[in-house]
Amino acid sequence: MSKLDPINIVRLSPDSDHVPTVASWTYAEWGHLNPGYTAESWCEAFRRECGIAGVPSVFVAMEGDQPVGTAALMARDMDSRHELTPWLASVFVLPEWRGQGIASTLIRRVEEEASACGTTQFYLFTPDQQALYRRLGWHDHEELSYRGEEVTIMQRRLAE
Numbered sequence: 001m002s003k004l005d006p007i008n009i010v011r012l013s014p015d016s017d018h019v020p021t022v023a024s025w026t027y028a029e030w031g032h033l034n035p036g037y038t039a040e041s042w043c044e045a046f047r048r049e050c051g052i053a054g055v056p057s058v059f060v061a062m063e064g065d066q067p068v069g070t071a072a073l074m075a076r077d078m079d080s081r082h083e084l085t086p087w088l089a090s091v092f093v094l095p096e097w098r099g100q101g102i103a104s105t106l107i108r109r110v111e112e113e114a115s116a117c118g119t120t121q122f123y124l125f126t127p128d129q130q131a132l133y134r135r136l137g138w139h140d141h142e143e144l145s146y147r148g149e150e151v152t153i154m155q156r157r158l159a160e
């Protein structure tokens with residue numbers, strides 16, 4: 001894929017060879033917030049999020065046969081807010097592919113998936129990417145301290 005080509009978004013299946021690669025990105029980014037995991041147990045937990053439809057689902061943006069970004073729809077993403085579900089989670093794009101709309105396209109794909117399974121509102125939390133999500137129609141829901149970071153829970157309402 002050149003930077004001008006459309007982004008190819010595909011569902012990540014649990015038996016895909018790409019699961020360890022994509023899980024390694026999210027472990028490097030967020031593993032420190034979940035000290036109970038090893039790289040291996042994180043990968044297996046990530047694999048279990050690769051459902052066939054609805055919640056849970058994981059999507060990847062592909063450059064040819066290589067994944068360059070990911071986003072997921074998960075039942076839970078925050079220990080202290082089990083009453084909120086589902087969640088947009090694990091939004092990540094490789095550094096060299098950022099700034100060209102890949103995360104936005106992945107987020108739209110997760111929104112479509114949530115909508116298709118009857119979700120009318122869902123959530124995410126972020127320490128520093130509020131502006132990106134606000135541009136995509138998400139609203140601030142709550143500010144709180146979570147695992148040593150100040151974060152915003154954001155909510156997206158979807159058409160019924």
Ligand SMILES: CC(C)(COP(=O)(O)OP(=O)(O)OC[C@H]1O[C@@H](n2cnc3c(N)ncnc32)[C@H](O)[C@@H]1OP(=O)(O)O)[C@@H](O)C(=O)NCCC(=O)NCCS
Binds near residue numbers: 102105125
């Ligand atoms: C946050 C993250 C996912 C954004 O990924 P991305 O693919 O660069 O996101 P997008 O391209 O959709 O949007 C990001 C920016 O690119 C701009 N952009 C979107 N499409 C563009 C295009 N076609 N050409 C140029 N710029 C574009 C957006 O306006 C936005 O601008 P900003 O720099 O003012 O925020 C990425 O930086 C990342 O993986 N960071 C580390 C993990 C992380 O923080 N994840 C979020 C957890 S809540």
